[in-house]
Amino acid sequence: MTRRAVVTGLGVLAPTGIGTKAYWAAALDGRSGLGPMTRMDPSGYPIKVIGEVRDFVPGDLLPSRVVVETALMTQYGLVCADEALRDGELDPGEQPEYEMSVVTANATGGAEFGQREMQNLYAKGPSQVGAYMAIAWFYAANSGQISIRHGMRGPSGVFITDQAGGLDCVGQARRVIRNGSTFALSGGTDSSFSPSGLVGQIPPGLVSLSTDPDRAYLPFDVAADGYTPGEGGAILLVEEAASAQARGVRPYGEIAGYATAFDPHPRTGRGPNLRRAIEGALADARTAPEDVDVVFADGYGVPRLDRLECEALAGVFGPRGVAVTVPKTATGRMYAAGPTVDLVAALLSLRHGVIPSTLNVTAVSPDCPVDLVLGDPREARVRTALVIARGYNGFNAAVVVKAVA
Amino acid sequence: MDELTLDGLREIMRHCVGTGESVNLDGDIRDTAFTDLGYDSLAVLEVVTQVQGRLGVSIPDEALNDIETPGALVEYVASQKAGA
Amino acid sequence: MSERRVVVTGIGVAAPGGLGVPAFWDTLMAGRSMTRRITHFDPSDFRCQVAAEIDFDPAANGLSPQEARRLDRAGQLALVASREALADSGLGTDALDPSRVGVSLGNAIGCTELMEREYVVLSDGGRKWLVDPEYAVPQLYDVMVPSSMAAEVAWTIGAEGPVALVSTGCTSGIDALGHGFELVREGSADVVLAAGTDAPVSPVTVACFDTLRAQSTANDDPEHACRPFDRDRKGLILGEGSAVMVFEELEHARRRGARVYCEVRGYASRANGYHMTGLKPDGREMAEAIRVALDQARLNPEDIDYINAHGSGTKQNDRHETAAFKASLGRHAYETPVSSIKSMIGHSLGAIGAIEVAACCLAIDNDAIPPTANLSTPDPECDLDYVPVTAREQRTDAVLSVGSGFGGFQSAIVVAAPERTYA
Numbered sequence: 082m083t084r085r086a087v088v089t090g091l092g093v094l095a096p097t098g099i100g101t102k103a104y105w106a107a108a109l110d111g112r113s114g115l116g117p118m119t120r121m122d123p124s125g126y127p128i129k130v131i132g133e134v135r136d137f138v139p140g141d142l143l144p145s146r147v148v149v150e151t152a153l154m155t156q157y158g159l160v161c162a163d164e165a166l167r168d169g170e171l172d173p174g175e176q177p178e179y180e181m182s183v184v185t186a187n188a189t190g191g192a193e194f195g196q197r198e199m200q201n202l203y204a205k206g207p208s209q210v211g212a213y214m215a216i217a218w219f220y221a222a223n224s225g226q227i228s229i230r231h232g233m234r235g236p237s238g239v240f241i242t243d244q245a246g247g248l249d250c251v252g253q254a255r256r257v258i259r260n261g262s263t264f265a266l267s268g269g270t271d272s273s274f275s276p277s278g279l280v281g282q283i284p285p286g287l288v289s290l291s292t293d294p295d296r297a298y299l300p301f302d303v304a305a306d307g308y309t310p311g312e313g314g315a316i317l318l319v320e321e322a323a324s325a326q327a328r329g330v331r332p333y334g335e336i337a338g339y340a341t342a343f344d345p346h347p348r349t350g351r352g353p354n355l356r357r358a359i360e361g362a363l364a365d366a367r368t369a370p371e372d373v374d375v376v377f378a379d380g381y382g383v384p385r386l387d388r389l390e391c392e393a394l395a396g397v398f399g400p401r402g403v404a405v406t407v408p409k410t411a412t413g414r415m416y417a418a419g420p421t422v423d424l425v426a427a428l429l430s431l432r433h434g435v436i437p438s439t440l441n442v443t444a445v446s447p448d449c450p451v452d453l454v455l456g457d458p459r460e461a462r463v464r465t466a467l468v469i470a471r472g473y474n475g476f477n478a479a480v481v482v483k484a485v486a
Numbered sequence: 487m488d489e490l491t492l493d494g495l496r497e498i499m500r501h502c503v504g505t506g507e508s509v510n511l512d513g514d515i516r517d518t519a520f521t522d523l524g525y526d527s528l529a530v531l532e533v534v535t536q537v538q539g540r541l542g543v544s545i546p547d548e549a550l551n552d553i554e555t556p557g558a559l560v561e562y563v564a565s566q567k568a569g570a
Numbered sequence: 571m572s573e574r575r576v577v578v579t580g581i582g583v584a585a586p587g588g589l590g591v592p593a594f595w596d597t598l599m600a601g602r603s604m605t606r607r608i609t610h611f612d613p614s615d616f617r618c619q620v621a622a623e624i625d626f627d628p629a630a631n632g633l634s635p636q637e638a639r640r641l642d643r644a645g646q647l648a649l650v651a652s653r654e655a656l657a658d659s660g661l662g663t664d665a666l667d668p669s670r671v672g673v674s675l676g677n678a679i680g681c682t683e684l685m686e687r688e689y690v691v692l693s694d695g696g697r698k699w700l701v702d703p704e705y706a707v708p709q710l711y712d713v714m715v716p717s718s719m720a721a722e723v724a725w726t727i728g729a730e731g732p733v734a735l736v737s738t739g740c741t742s743g744i745d746a747l748g749h750g751f752e753l754v755r756e757g758s759a760d761v762v763l764a765a766g767t768d769a770p771v772s773p774v775t776v777a778c779f780d781t782l783r784a785q786s787t788a789n790d791d792p793e794h795a796c797r798p799f800d801r802d803r804k805g806l807i808l809g810e811g812s813a814v815m816v817f818e819e820l821e822h823a824r825r826r827g828a829r830v831y832c833e834v835r836g837y838a839s840r841a842n843g844y845h846m847t848g849l850k851p852d853g854r855e856m857a858e859a860i861r862v863a864l865d866q867a868r869l870n871p872e873d874i875d876y877i878n879a880h881g882s883g884t885k886q887n888d889r890h891e892t893a894a895f896k897a898s899l900g901r902h903a904y905e906t907p908v909s910s911i912k913s914m915i916g917h918s919l920g921a922i923g924a925i926e927v928a929a930c931c932l933a934i935d936n937d938a939i940p941p942t943a944n945l946s947t948p949d950p951e952c953d954l955d956y957v958p959v960t961a962r963e964q965r966t967d968a969v970l971s972v973g974s975g976f977g978g979f980q981s982a983i984v985v986a987a988p989e990r991t992y993a
Contacts, residue, residue: 203696212531220737225977474721
């Protein structure tokens with residue numbers, strides 16, 4: 082019989098709050114984490130509004146030894162991992178080392194760390210590149226540091242699929258649980274807010290250039306004109322269901338379905354495969370569309386991409402056939418972190434019977450026939466939630482989480 | 487920086503790994519092994535990179551292999567400076 | 571339902587010594603060391619001035635002017651190798667169901683080469699922290715997110731199933747193959763391009779390894795700079811390259827009468843949970859990965875005919891994996907030839923794991939094993955048969971390949987001759 086994977090611990094770090102409690106309270110209160118850029122002088126850049134994590138003091142939360150050798154994305158991952166383990170009441174030291182895995186995602190690597198050392202190289206010379214550069218900026222740093230911190234020596238992984246990575250890593254975590262691991266820490270973290278990291282986000286032309294934090298990121302809205310970049314992370318403690326039961330830990334929900342699909346090249350003229358990813362995840366979860374209580378949408382905030390997402394949703398659920406929300410309007414798109422943060426919100430919706438709303442959106446576009454949760458959070462019996470993510474270049478992923486009976 | 491004193495090195499070492507719980511650089515660290523001060527191979531390399539940059543000296547592998555304490559590093563840099 | 575089995579039906583390689591599988595295999599069999607003084611940039615200010623480079627002309631190798639402009643060197647190498655693998659497999663992409671085709675591309679350091687070049691322009695040679703957005707090239711976001719390379723590979727075969735970049739540092743290549751193997755085995759895809767690519771011979775990466783003092787400094791004798799298992803080893807030498815393999819479900823391959831190189835039998839990965847760069851001398855997590863991979867392959871240690879080692883050329887690594895082979899294979903470790911092709915083509919980070927498995931597939935196909943070049947004075951603490959200098963012809967049915975990398979990742983994969991597995 083297939084081993085089932087449930088989530089027993091959550092860790093979040095977002096522009097709206099550090100820690101699950103702070104994040105969830107802000108999501109329900111409708112507080113935004115978007116604002117004018119403070120991480121660097123914004124005057125030379127067309128992007129004015131971003132979602133920054135504020136008041137993050139890594140030295141208060143992590144050993145100084147670890148702080149100096151890690152990029153922000155890794156610090157976010159380590160802090161979220163700590164919280165997820167606490168929340169799931171798991172002491173890794175008491176578990177078989179090879180039955181604990183770490184599977185993470187990020188999109189851009191340690192952008193600021195990398196830029197700093199690159200500047201050392203070009204301004205001062207090769208002998209001035211710091212020793213930590215080799216282990217800090219690269220994509221595998223998060224899984225490596227988390228596994229070292231907790232002695233988790235099972236199969237580990239790092240998945241890079243732009244923003245879809247935040248779900249793909251959780252799909253992989255479920256796979257390693259099925260294949261024999263008992264625990265997996267899994268999720269996406271990202272921070273690309275260095276000058277070069279920010280500039281890299283300009284050319285695709287998808288980022289909103291609005292100067293108004295409340296009007297910058299408005300997916301499905303008539304005024305949608307791009308997304309706001311954010312930073313942050315979320316790590317889930319994924320656990321084999323019987324283990325959670327034996328430990329007496331109440332799961333937030335089960336990772337019941339997962340699927341991924343890649344889009345054809347635009348020159349083929351064929352449409353995207355988001356719908357197939359959604360249908361694949363539902364089939365994998367043996368769930369009919371009518372049993373889905375809420376969709377945490379991708380919500381790119383780019384009219385063309387919003388329309389495509391609505392077409393996929395309408396194809397599966399019918400026009401306005403399911404409640405849809407995009408709580409990331411309060412945080413910005415946090416790259417690989419975003420979809421995992423959405424998963425956290427989905428799992429909390431299962432637990433608390435309330436769906437956070439889509440902050441700032443007021444006028445849903447007629448092109449977007451979705452039942453978008455606006456204004457106040459919507460109280461509802463939530464037993465099944467679908468989370469969708471898309472990554473630049475055609476990555477699509479979908480995860481279905483279900484309440485555990 | 488023209489010469490590397492033990493206090494100068496102490497400051498560089500703090501800069502390289504911070505002042506966390508596992509690192510105590512107060513007191514006489516001259517003859518305490520880097521490893522016992524909480525500096526692993528990577529941290530020592532970071533310290534050496536900083537020392538090389540600030541003092542304008544080069545510390546080759548063969549020399550580095552024999553430098554196990556802050557005192558030895560200070561002495562090596564002094565000998566290089568004297569020879570230069 | 572019987573278990574789905576995964577076979578290799580196509581191979582493409584771009585490695586130092588030449589593009590294409592014939593040139594690659596010829597280099598290995600001749601034991602030719604391809605390490606040389608760096609030509610990609612002026613290395614005079616660097617501690618290590620040696621690397622294994624590819625002489626690569628994008629246009630001559632079928633890349634369009636737009637591909638050559640758009641793609642980082644790692645992406646370019648991956649495209650060339652993908653096209654070779656596809657042609658070699660005989661798969662007609664029109665006949666494939668795109669939703670059943672996937673990509674698993676290993677890569678450790680992204681599009682560093684192009685990212686670095688663009689950084690130099692944006693920052694005006696490192697002068698500006700607040701870099702200049704006016705100089706942002708259209709592909710800058712693609713350069714920042716290495717998933718763009720997985721997308722490029724997907725477009726070569728028209729993959730619309732699971733597509734991902736796997737980035738576990740120096741085990742990325744082997745782990746990407748392992749992931750591709752799992753995708754086919756579990757039924758998420760029938761065909762996966764399983765691959766690795768990296769192009770680290772650029773100033774920032776050479777500087778990184780310089781600072782770690784991990785690279786050989788045998789600048790006066792570049793050809794013999796990488797000496798795994800040799801007493802006089804001085805460290806690793808960077809390389810560059812890509813290898814792409816077509817992983818196909820056995821029945822899918824049989825139905826179309828495909829040529830089968832070998833079967834992928836087992837894969838496992840473990841983390842040492844110890845140190846980002848340091849290895850414990852006992853090699854226990856690598857040994858565990860080997861044991862689990864063998865178990866999954868349903869093979870005994872005695873079945874292994876050849877081990878393709880990580881063999882990076884550092885003392886720490888050589889002793890670590892020698893211990894791992896002994897711990898996992900027992901007495902058979904002493905009877906099994908072990909070699910490191912990094913001695914010839916360098917360490918291409920996220921690519922090398924895939925390139926090494928390509929070498930293993932060819933070893934099975936040719937009943938011959940590549941040597942460890944430059945091994946003239948064995949390290950007395952490394953007491954296995956490391957196939958010094960000269961290739962060997964020998965029956966090769968089952969092969970183990972291992973990798974070890976920053977972050978503490980340890981991986982093992984087992985491939986075996988088809989006739990042995992389902993004749």
